Amino acid sequence: MVLTFVLVVVTLGGYAYYRSIFADIPILPPVEAGSRPPETGALNVLLVGSDSREGDNKKYGAKSQGLGERTDTIMVLHISPDRDKATMISFPRDTMVMIPQCRSRTGTMLAGGLRQINSAFNDGGINCTVRTLESLTNIKINHIVKVDFTGFKGIVDALGGIEICLPKAVNDPKAKLVLSAGKHVVKGEQALGYVRTRYALGDGSDLGRIQRQQVFLTKVLDKITDGGLLTDPAKLNAFLRAGVKAVSLDSELAQPDRMLEIARSVQGLTAKELKGITVPVEAYPADKNRVQLKQPDARNFFEAVRSDVNVTPPSAAAKPKVENGQVRVQVLNGTTELGKAGQVADELADQGFAVVQVGNAAPVATTSIRYAKKDADNGAVYGDAVAARLSKDKRTPVAGKVAPVNPKPYATKVTPLPDGPIVQLVIGADWPGVRVASAIPGSLKDKVVDSTTNPCL
Template sequence: MTPLGWISVALTSLLVVVTLGAYGYYRSLDSGIPREKIEVGPSRPPETGALNVLLVGSDSRDGNNQRYGATTINAGERTDTIMLLHISPNRDKATMISFPRDTMVQIPSCPGKNGAVLPGRLDLINSAFNEGGINCTIKTLESLTNIKINHFAKVDFTGFKGIVDALGGIEICVPQAVNDPLAKLVLSPGKHVVKGEQALGYVRTRKSLGDGSDLSRIKRQQFFLNQVMKKATDGGLLTDPVKLNAFLQAATKAVTVDQGLTLDRMLEIAESVQGLTQNELSGITVPVEDYPKDKNRVQFSEPAARNFFENVRNDTEVTVAPSPGKSAAPKVERGQVRLQVLNATGESGKALQVAQELAEQGFAVTQVGDAPTTDTTAIRYAKKDAANGPAYAETVAARLSKEKKTPTEGKVRPLKTQPYEAKTAAKAPDDPIIQLVIGKDWPGVRVESVISSSLKDKVVDSKTNPCK
């Protein structure tokens, strides 16, 4: 379990509020953090403006971790926890994406820990780390998701306990009595503040809580991390020098990060995420289903997993600047926009797909259809609507991913269109009609949340009640 995926945020948030004279102290702490280089080759997913941090929990039994399994001493390290912390480009939301360790996936060829090249294969997702280390894990996740991983943080058992103890413990709740000798966890029903071995036992135990599955344990880990975030931001840590020093000392001893996560990079991240609290942190597990060949394994559930990863990729920053020399346009609600969606990509079904995505965001889609193939996506309004058409068109443009398409004045003429039943009715019959022509350069619809409505019941956040 890696609650210190937030370590870069926690450490650097402190740098924002300390004086320049204290900077040397934080630099001395930073110099003690072990670092590894990210080396996964040149073919990597594009940047979107989001910050994606891979969090892994190492179960190495070497050094101070020998007490957790003497039989695996000198056997290297494995990971039972793989999370991707996705912070939106606007730095206003954070999502913990968990990958169950029992997931069967296609692992690409990558160097092994012994230097030999590991062939590509179908295997458990955590075998990428077990056999190829952090770089093989990054390469595997990027190949599966097409999401670029910017940084990583790795924590071990002893480091985890030190961090929780430095925070003064974390409040949890269990719905029933727990007696798990293997996890060293004995608890009565109800709320508890756990530290040390109890905290580690809570995030490690599997058979004694929930339904005994890894998926159930993942939800507890996500809840625990949410509580860590709450304690770090609302528990007075930043204003108590003694607690702060203890936390920083424990944190720097607990983690290994990538070489790119320098002190200056941490400061940059911290400045961008000021104000991000527990309320903006949500946890979700990648949609999975039973693996047909082995009931003890799972696989990505399609198309749900593919759609989820696409949402994460489309969580891109869009800046809409007012036109030069013009006053800010009046605010137009999405439900006021009567929208025609035309497919000019040549790809079958594209108009209907985009129409559904925009309708879910509140637009009054009235028609879908086809248009002659074109390379360029366009947003149009009629000449007769020159007065207010731009404001309506800008409302559509603001929801496109990547670079914003500039609305243009011209003919708005349905081409082979079919009626589309709008779930949101336009507020007035004289609202202008906006025509979206989807070209081959279509950037995608910017998502409202990486977690779609169909996955909302699987979310773990600040409202989650662990007592149930």
């Protein structure tokens, strides 16, 4: 976010004004000297969200466990050496990593060991956080930005709020967020509550919260660069004043010359060039509430960042898009309801699938989607297209035996018949139903709306 500040500062053209704006920014303690990763020409800015209860933040409660501040948000903004791409890399707070030996907030030495990644900030402050990230990634942190609750609210308010959309009503007393389903422009406490809430939205995980934070920050950057802020002197001044109250910076970044140097190098970046990625993680065996880095994906990911090649981790790579008409489907009735396979086949055919056969199967409790083992390369992708059309939940396609008990031809509406793998849908007693297509006219006629009516679709 500090990089968005310098983007707008360039448009002011007033160096004296610039110096006055940034003169009173709080300075963070320097990182201890020692062995650090080499420079690569990229710009890496560490962003941490602080829950400090000092000053205006006292209303959020007392200090926790005697600590002055903690963090649930750890991100690294990576800008390529040629300054044409930006990646916001998020580290889940629950990730178990090796914390190196570093000094505590009181100056005593903390022993290294396996702990949650956010304990580096909680126990050792910014210095220990930087040392942990650098030892973990071998990526040098060039600059540091810290944002607290009150400062975050001030930034959003100065922008006039940010539009969000809630798929369901939210009532989260811990995050102080109470909103109905649908679209809202959030400011102040509502904006802070939206990026802080965890259990009231999505799957309740920190990974889900990270995704919301990344999207929210992208919308902030978009509103700064494309929302008319740069051409409105009054709004621009209010935003800059709010921005400097929101952040603490490392001593080098707070220098006017360094700020302007960065500003000139990144002034062409917009929200379209900003990509949000979470480091590859997997479940931590010893504690279901924790995660660990997924290897070798994490090592490859960090190497890609250092090398400035495509930084999308393999596990997050986009799957090829499959249209409904490319998928051949067999529908089997594994329930006691007569004619169920034909009914479901009709519903899928109406949505463009190439239904080729219907039949009966032995009664089963659970609905499943299968594809032949010989189609392992792309069977799951085609199966996902069918799974996406199930109401309420989405079944994971699995490789297995694709063989109806008594198949009958189905008069498919798709011609010519596609060549892709055959996907078999076995209807079980828990059959969730087929999501229906909306009757929206015009260019949106193919948009699909869940039968539970998600207002954000």
